[in-house]
Amino acid sequence: MTAMLPAAANTGVNYVALAVLIVLFLLVTVMGFWASRWRQATSMESLDEWGLGGRKFGTWVTWFLLGGDLYTAYTFVAVPAAMFALGSVAGFFAVPYTIVLYPIIFIFMSRLWSVSHRHGYVTPADFVRGRYSSRPLSLAVALTGILATMPYIALQLVGIQAVLEVAGVGGSQNIIAKDLPLFIAFALLAAYTYSSGLRAPAVIAFVKDTLIYLVIIVAVIYLPSKFGGWDTIFGAAETKMAKPNPASGKPGVFIPNSQQYWAYATLAFGSAMALFMYPHSITATLSSGSRNTIRRNASILPAYSFVLGLLALLGWVAIAAGTKPIGLDGKPNAQLVIPQLFEDSFPSWFAGVAFAAIAIGALVPAAIMSIAAANTFTRNVYKEWLKPDATHADQARVGKLVSLIVKAFALIFVLTLDKQNAINFQLLGGIWILQTFPALVFSLYTRWFHRWALLAGWAVGMIYGTYTAYNVINPATKGHFGGSLAAMPIIGDMGYIALTAFVINVVIAAILTFVFNAMKVDNGVDETIRGDYFADEGDPRVEKLETPIHLQTGNP
């Protein structure tokens, strides 16, 4: 397949696109500040108000919030880049991932909603503590959530950086000029998140989704026909994937072969099970107004999966288009492929709109993630371990500060780890967060597992997962943490490390449960009762707010 366009190297600043990008970016920044006055609560000083938007969002706002949360730079930059560079196992697994996600959350999320609202839990660690009266297990869950969120935020920053680099901002001359746009975007994000809490992303999600749908509709209708139709596109992808990748020397994947089935399935299921363990996903679902909102959402959210699949295929459209993702330093960088495809194919002003969609689409989830990680730190580390008598104002202040620190750590991830395969940031986070699954999800159903056994299983899973991921060497750069697949024990095929570590975690937890029970080690006190897992709005104590704001839009 020959390139349809002359290779448009990244020659300079695209002023029109950049101007449109900046205008739209400023617009959402202003909206972010305005958001703190939207549905005004009596006081933003309480952590409940700042961190959960008063927990009064109805179905549609929740839907947009979840969308803003789940479909991100991961969708727009990392997945198509993986499709472009490596093929379907590395990229298209995101489609089954976001499909099987919904049956999985349907099953356990409403139980978590009910018990959380009955007992005022805001984080997974709160629940674990209440269920087992175990402070160490709760701390383990909290710290894992904060740690795992950092590479996920880093992925969003890579997305913003990719857009700015294709627009021509930055340079390779010195380290400060090179990363200046990244620091500016980071600073703006930090500022409006700091002032508005979860309300900022909720308002911006509307703008973001409108822009994203506009860009997607244009991209998936116009681009395939421009580059010869889907037959030609799949033909070009098949040809490219059959050839060895210049960086790794291995061929790509068009359709997985029988040695890759495990990799494909474990990436999809591991990612799906991991997603709703993240503090930010739990924050968003606990923000919804009733137990059944979550289940209803689970049946309407798959619309996003379809969109995700089409965006993934844009990575292959770029192959047919002959897109050359060359960075400002003159080296190829697959992460630039979608912004570059847009710049090559669209008029400058629309390229600017598309860039804005990608950049804002990275900002919203980054804001939500850092707020959620901050909530977790404040409640489960600061108040629990450092300052038990902290007032609400203290907590809100520490939460805001920690949301900045978490973002700063994410920035360190971007600046130190390999950005060539950004999807790996998210997969790395998944390895860690999935180790909290037994303590959280199994405990929603049973207290059969012993609290110390869960803690031991978690520790072994974390160590195994981190060690194994560290030993994956990137064939091109020779760096550590080069990927998230490793040979699975017993089965032998390659599989997602998160799921292998999870299985080891569960086995250890089960065996040690027998041991601790035999030794008659205390399994703590359970403050929940069975009925708590089925409570709904209107039941006693389900409304935890001291000053409820009855401004809900109502459920359709």
Next chain:
Amino acid sequence: MVNPEFDDVDHDTVPPANKGLLAAAGVLLALPLIALAWVGSYARVEPKLAGFPFFIWYQFLWVFLCSAATYAAYKLVLRARPHRPMAGHRDAETRRRDEELGR
């Protein structure tokens, strides 16, 4: 705060449910999981649909099938286990709060 009427329900139990409907919902939720976990059943190029390899369009098809299955499961679960109100439930915390208020 209104002092609630007390009921005789033991809330430290699972609310009653129609087991058959719950099982049906479980099957609906399991179908997409099994179908997509079985990668060998769809990792092929033919038959193509409008230029899309089977591998691609089959997974797109499951977006809609899964959405329908999840929605059906939602309706079944609502019917299977009607909400059991907890209005009359006096747990330790409610009791303590009531005592503080002199009830």
